[in-house]
Structure formats: C-alpha cells, structure tokens
Amino acid sequence: MAAEKDAFFVVRKGNNVGVYKSINDLQSVLRSSINDPSLSVFKGYGLSKEAEEYLSSHGLKNAIYSIDTSDLHDDLFGQLSICPYREPNSVKDKSSGKNHSDKRPHDVVGSASFAANPQVKHAKLDNFLQGPPISSYCTSCIVEFDGASKGNPGQAGAGAVLRTADGSMVFRLREGVGIATNNVAEYRGAILGLKYALSKGFKHIRIQGDSKLVCMQVQGLWKTKTQNMTELCKVAKELKDQFVSFQICHVEREYNTEADAQANLGIHLRNGEIQVECDVK
Structure with a gap:
C-alpha cells in the first residue's frame, strides 16, 4: 500500500460519500461502519485536481461525509474497483482445519481488509451509485x-x-x-x-x-x-x-x-x- 501513492478510496454510506487519500483517514469510518449494510468501498487511482476542487466546492473536506450522491456525476473519479472488505483476524474457518494454498494477499485497512482480486471488474461512477440508498x-x-x-x-x-x-x-x-x-x-x-x-x-x-x-x-x-x-x-x-x-x-x-x-x-x-x-x- 505504501507504494500506491496515487491511490484513493471512495466510500459510500447510504446517500453520503467520502473520499479518502490515506489509510489513516479511512480507519475510523471502517471501524464504526463495518457492519453497516449501506457501506460500499471503491478504489481508484490518480484523483484529478478538478475532482478535488469539485468535491471541496460541495463541502467535502478532510474526509468528512458532507457530499450527497446527487451532487456527483459520471467520470468524476474515472475507473473504480470494488473492494470487498471484511474484519481482520477472521482467517479461521471453522468448517475446515486445512491451510488453503490459494489464499490471496490483502490490503489491510484499520479494522477491515480488502481482498486483492486481479480479475475484479472496474466500474464507473454510475455503477457506484447503483448501491442501496437510505x-x-x-x-x-x-x-x-x-x-x-x-x-x-x-x-x-x-x-x-x-x-x-x-x-x-x-x-x-x-x-x-x-x-x-x-x-x-x-x-x-x-x-x-x-x-x-x-x-x-x-x-x-x-x-x-x-x-x-x-x-x-x-x-x-x-x-x-x-x-x-x-x-x-x-x-x-x-x-x-x-x-x-x-x-x-x-x-x-x-x-x-x-x-x-x-x-x-x-x-x-x-x-x-x-x-x-x-x-x-
């Protein structure tokens, strides 16, 4: 993760959206919302200056949820990847005591981790907005x-x-x-x-x-x-x-x-x- 300096995370929670550029900023929201069914996490690269200015003009500063999904438009974030997340330390499977050889690496983020799937489908903002609002x-x-x-x-x-x-x-x-x-x-x-x-x-x-x-x-x-x-x-x-x-x-x-x-x-x-x-x- 340290090498991905241009990576950013787009987090939707109900009808609100937050954009996080550092792992530390992302930790608190994941800890408090890991069991929230309205939480969706996407990952992108190279957040443009225009996108940052647009978000700032709509009140999104310092990773605070203050922008509504209705204020977003397609192509704002470019290509986004869905990040399936889970709680850490959940590596034990009670139904099997064997070690699985096909375990995948994970990006660990605070109280959640994201499975790294090289075949994950990419999505534009219109797909991101199709999640369930409040x-x-x-x-x-x-x-x-x-x-x-x-x-x-x-x-x-x-x-x-x-x-x-x-x-x-x-x-x-x-x-x-x-x-x-x-x-x-x-x-x-x-x-x-x-x-x-x-x-x-x-x-x-x-x-x-x-x-x-x-x-x-x-x-x-x-x-x-x-x-x-x-x-x-x-x-x-x-x-x-x-x-x-x-x-x-x-x-x-x-x-x-x-x-x-x-x-x-x-x-x-x-x-x-x-x-x-x-x-x-």
Whole structure:
C-alpha cells in the first residue's frame, strides 16, 4: 500500500460519500461502519485536481461525509474497483482445519481488509451509485447463515436469520440437511437465507457467516475443489445475481450465534424440511 501513492478510496454510506487519500483517514469510518449494510468501498487511482476542487466546492473536506450522491456525476473519479472488505483476524474457518494454498494477499485497512482480486471488474461512477440508498432500506436486509454437522459428516442442519437493514430480527430459518459435512451444511444455510430473502422481495442484501470457505468461494476468490462444492457454489451465485446489490463477508463465530442456534435446531429436521419463525409482532 505504501507504494500506491496515487491511490484513493471512495466510500459510500447510504446517500453520503467520502473520499479518502490515506489509510489513516479511512480507519475510523471502517471501524464504526463495518457492519453497516449501506457501506460500499471503491478504489481508484490518480484523483484529478478538478475532482478535488469539485468535491471541496460541495463541502467535502478532510474526509468528512458532507457530499450527497446527487451532487456527483459520471467520470468524476474515472475507473473504480470494488473492494470487498471484511474484519481482520477472521482467517479461521471453522468448517475446515486445512491451510488453503490459494489464499490471496490483502490490503489491510484499520479494522477491515480488502481482498486483492486481479480479475475484479472496474466500474464507473454510475455503477457506484447503483448501491442501496437510505431510502431503499425497506428493500434491504442482512442475512446471517450457519451450518452444523454432528460427526462431519454426520446428521446436519442449516440455519439462517434475516434482519432488516437496521439489524432488527425478522425471520429465523432452519432446514434439515441429512447426512452431510460442515461445509455442505454451511452452503445450505447461505442458500436457505438467500432464497428466503428473494421470496420476501428484498433487493439489496448483505450476507455474513463464519464459514470463510463459503464467503471466499461465492466471491470467486477461492476455487471449489470438489463437485459437491462446485454445485452448491453455483446455486449460491445464481441466487446472488438476482439481487440489485450483494455483499458477503466472513465474521467470527461469536458474531454468528443466532444462525448457529438455528443450524443446530435444523439437525433434528428431515432432509429438506424447513421451519420458519417470524419475529414481527
């Protein structure tokens, strides 16, 4: 990162945009907003003097959120790359104790890191503005997923919880998976949550779980090494493509207890049997 002197980050949070030219400036907003589903991070190079003057004239100074997306126009930042971010120290995958040879380098930024993907698609500002604004929170949701297997492989269950954008619990989901491994159960939990979110009309989604394997494979950062994983990953990717905006991130186990509880309840269900609890009064 030290060599990328002309790099800058464009961070969208709801309808507000911040531009950061130093890692230190970026740290605080990521620490405070890592679990905010409206947060999107893009990376660009060579911020022009004209762009800096334009942003300054609209009140954006010292990396403070004070410019609205409606004040931005295409070509202001040139080419931008999407930066999938996650919390650091989340390198442990409970579903696999093996070291993965295809780990990728990361740009570590404060309390988040960005996966370096050489095949990442570039986008202009019009793509950047397609993320969910605050006014679309009614169509935005957070899905937490997990899987459990007693024996690995053994009797398994999948679980997911669906929350509104502000974190309020809406649905608890669990499904019987039959005899399966932890990895299969984790994928089934993610697929369960994605399908249910689509069935309820959500357009913007942030999905998270403590399976690093699922999160990295769905992002295309890790390869699938078995036919079973390939098929499940394909289903998950087909579902994610049906959302207007999609984010997936890996979290530690302690932040995934609700989904874990549902997955353990799913162990007692028949393969394919789904139970749903609604928390809306």
